Amino acid sequence: MFQQRLTETSGLARACLHDAIRNDGVLAEAMRYATAGGKGLRGFLVMESARLHGVSDQRSVRPAAAIEAVHAYSLVHDDLPCMDDDDLRRGLPTVHRKWDEATAVLVGDALQTLAFELLTHDAVGDARVELIATLARAAGQAGMVHGQALDIAAETAPIPLNIDEIIALQAGKTGALIRWSAEAGALMASADPAPMRDYATAMGLAFQIADDILDVEGNAQTVGKAVGKDADAGKATFVSLLGLNAAKTRAAELVEQACDALAPYGQDAETLREAARFVIQRDR
């Protein structure tokens, strides 16, 4: 069920996103390139949480495309030489390697703008302003970008981060967009977003622990980006702080927590539970 729905939603969200990229120049080409790959997990969370609350794919596809645009923008900027300096993303050259740094800066900028434009579409419905406001908070100075700033500060800090600091950093850097994705469907249906928030908070942390495990155990070709970078840089990660086995145990516990949070939805939420299990089983 999950894999099928993931394929379906990522296809719909990507088509919607690419349809919204206009012009024929280098900028549009690089924007399409930057959003062509990836699992589409955030867009899936939007569309599946929407379906769970009785909101149609037609209404939820633009918020799904929007969150994928924000995610892609953050990766393009994160890969820049002045940030993580990565040459490979999703198995292909990063935008600044395929084009140049200026193009990568502009592609990220334009993708962020496009995300907000997508959320203004009539089909999104009455929750538009709330979705825009919550996405801005999740993506900005109090969310994702805040987490990235903490991450950069940590690189030059004299003492590696402790576990609480890593959790706070990741709650911003990757957690905020995952939470927004899961809550979006509830907001579109004017339902209580609390269960989806609890689900996403636990799942987001499990996702990041799994990422740290992949950085140690993963194969660069399968993962689609460089691995072993954190250990080489002496960076504190869940694996360096907890050890590999304890990190795996913690991730599995968080996935159980995520599944339990969906109890109010009963069997209807099974696809979302599968998604939570997937994040710690994936190999990329």
Added chain:
Amino acid sequence: MFQQRLTETSGLARACLHDAIRNDGVLAEAMRYATAGGKGLRGFLVMESARLHGVSDQRSVRPAAAIEAVHAYSLVHDDLPCMDDDDLRRGLPTVHRKWDEATAVLVGDALQTLAFELLTHDAVGDARVELIATLARAAGQAGMVHGQALDIAAETAPIPLNIDEIIALQAGKTGALIRWSAEAGALMASADPAPMRDYATAMGLAFQIADDILDVEGNAQTVGKAVGKDADAGKATFVSLLGLNAAKTRAAELVEQACDALAPYGQDAETLREAARFVIQRDR
């Protein structure tokens, strides 16, 4: 009247913007730094066009702060080494010189996000979604960022741009935000934005011609940034294409056009007319 209202609106917009910058870290500090200076012309256009349409400063101050945030974000990214590589902005070190490139990328990213968050505030009123949608179009792939991409492409093009291409480039790069600023007040009052659009289109072009003239005639210390860069780079500008005198004549004609476009508002629009005259008389 104009100088007084410019001082007033830029103070209000900056206070609103700085109030919306939370946290105490480096990111917040650098966001405040990047938005501390500048003339505040775009925010003035928002608030004065709003006043002209009977919309209070209390309602228009957030859209004014939003456009100043977008303008500041574009300058921070534009100044990066991979873009224009500028060390000085508004007479002070650029963000990447005072901090580093990673901080400059994140500051620009967070300021763009903040702009959209500001527009979701209740006080902005019913036009919120339309203001967000039009700002996204003005700032993104079809507006400002499109103009910047054309500008980068022009730098490596074998043949310098001709006058029509320069006009198209500038209509995106600087014109789109100036048009949005002038139209915002009309949109907030559900009035016809056409006269404000005509005003801003002529004024935006005059503004850019004046910028090119300042790059030739201006004093770096007064202008607050490096001058003579375009000529040194062999870049086509309004001055290189028209000659200095014809460029001045053209700018003055455009200012007259801008003033004439405000005829439907009679004497009430005198402050906006003064603003148009100011853009070709300024020394920075």
